[in-house]
Amino acid sequence: MVGGGVAAAGLAAGAFAAGRATAADGSPPADSRDAFAFRGEHQAGITTPAQDRLHFAAFDVTTGSRAQLVALLKAWTEAADRMTRGLSAGEIGPTEGSTNLPPDDTGEAIGLDASGLTITFGFGPTLFRDDDGKDRFGLAARQPKALRTLPHFPADVLDPEKSYGDLCVQACADDPQVAVHAIRNLARIGFGTVAVRWSQLGFGRTSTTSTSQSTPRNLFGFKDGTANIKAEETKDVEEHVWVASGADAGADWLAGGSYLVARRFNMNIEIWDRQTLGDQEDFVGRTKDTGAPLSGGTEFTEPDFTMPGSTGPVIAKDAHIRLVHPDFNNGARMLRRGYNFVDGSNPLGGLDAGLFFIAYVTDPDTHFIPIQNTMAKSDALMEYLKVTGSAMFAVPPGIGPGEYVGQPLFDG
Numbered sequence: 001m002v003g004g005g006v007a008a009a010g011l012a013a014g015a016f017a018a019g020r021a022t023a024a025d026g027s028p029p030a031d032s033r034d035a036f037a038f039r040g041e042h043q044a045g046i047t048t049p050a051q052d053r054l055h056f057a058a059f060d061v062t063t064g065s066r067a068q069l070v071a072l073l074k075a076w077t078e079a080a081d082r083m084t085r086g087l088s089a090g091e092i093g094p095t096e097g098s099t100n101l102p103p104d105d106t107g108e109a110i111g112l113d114a115s116g117l118t119i120t121f122g123f124g125p126t127l128f129r130d131d132d133g134k135d136r137f138g139l140a141a142r143q144p145k146a147l148r149t150l151p152h153f154p155a156d157v158l159d160p161e162k163s164y165g166d167l168c169v170q171a172c173a174d175d176p177q178v179a180v181h182a183i184r185n186l187a188r189i190g191f192g193t194v195a196v197r198w199s200q201l202g203f204g205r206t207s208t209t210s211t212s213q214s215t216p217r218n219l220f221g222f223k224d225g226t227a228n229i230k231a232e233e234t235k236d237v238e239e240h241v242w243v244a245s246g247a248d249a250g251a252d253w254l255a256g257g258s259y260l261v262a263r264r265f266n267m268n269i270e271i272w273d274r275q276t277l278g279d280q281e282d283f284v285g286r287t288k289d290t291g292a293p294l295s296g297g298t299e300f301t302e303p304d305f306t307m308p309g310s311t312g313p314v315i316a317k318d319a320h321i322r323l324v325h326p327d328f329n330n331g332a333r334m335l336r337r338g339y340n341f342v343d344g345s346n347p348l349g350g351l352d353a354g355l356f357f358i359a360y361v362t363d364p365d366t367h368f369i370p371i372q373n374t375m376a377k378s379d380a381l382m383e384y385l386k387v388t389g390s391a392m393f394a395v396p397p398g399i400g401p402g403e404y405v406g407q408p409l410f411d412g
Helices: 064-081 175-190 234-240 249-254 277-284 369-378 380-384 407-411
Strands: 054-059 117-123 167-172 196-206 258-267 341-344 351-361 385-396
Touching: 054 175, 054 351, 064 117, 064 175, 064 407, 167 175, 167 258, 167 385, 175 196, 249 407, 258 407, 277 380, 369 380
Parallel strands: none
Antiparallel strands: 054 167, 054 196, 117 167, 117 385, 196 341, 258 351, 258 385, 341 351
């Protein structure tokens, strides 16, 4: 049911982040300080400076009509373009229409500005072929080679109701009500064509996507995303985030786009909180205070993995920063845009809380799957983590004037 995944959020967040991305990645119009451009070379919400709040939703397409699917994408594109400018989802608005008809905007964002809203769309593998391999909308021949259901990693305890999906929408903003308003209205527009499969609210970004931002902390209390790719690292963004032209001849429509990997990491908060500070730092490989590597220096000092300690390397062989470091993963890096979440309590009385991990990569086969396999098998942190949700989507490139999201896929 569409309404099942669209919930209200909490209190408004703080001030809008000061940093801005380049024009191609969603920089604000000249006459607005709180809006990012929806249209451009790449979709906004990837290298855009990470906002404070998230509402992420995955949808199942319930129609078998390609024409209806295209019509939905056109309607979503127009509504997203409006909402990211701080306007209502529809042209009439929440209060000006006929009293005999439902409004074309739900109204909870009345009086709120754009709050840095970005809306990013992605296509799941089941949009191209269903679980039986059937070509659903005549798109199977153009399915990217790397786009498939992620493998089952060690320690995965996946809930199918929190995994997978035909389409995804990532709404990020500095006001939670603005992000929720975006997903709610897109779900409303999609009624009869799509249904919400699952959704996730997030607070407290766990990534830094611009050098203008400070490094945030996750719910384990450690700085998170110190080594994340920044928008200003243009060479690394091109190499590790965007799909290159010609990289997949059968899916040329994806050039300039990316792959989005979403993983729901539940944290065993209560068990973690009983570990000594020294053990916590050993598991991560950094100090809890400054985030500096245990080999010394400041937060951004490169770790020295050869430095000896009393019983082995100062940075243990199963420390998180060692296992995910590019030096041990063929140089692969990823751009992370994760968020903390607390979804009440679980049946045992513990917090249903953790990290909703989002990463954008140029190729999941080289930039995510090997790293996740290594982490799942050997990372000391995995004793305190449980992956309950998993999904992967192909994120089309940016939308030009007069275009709708994913148009090159359907026109090809």
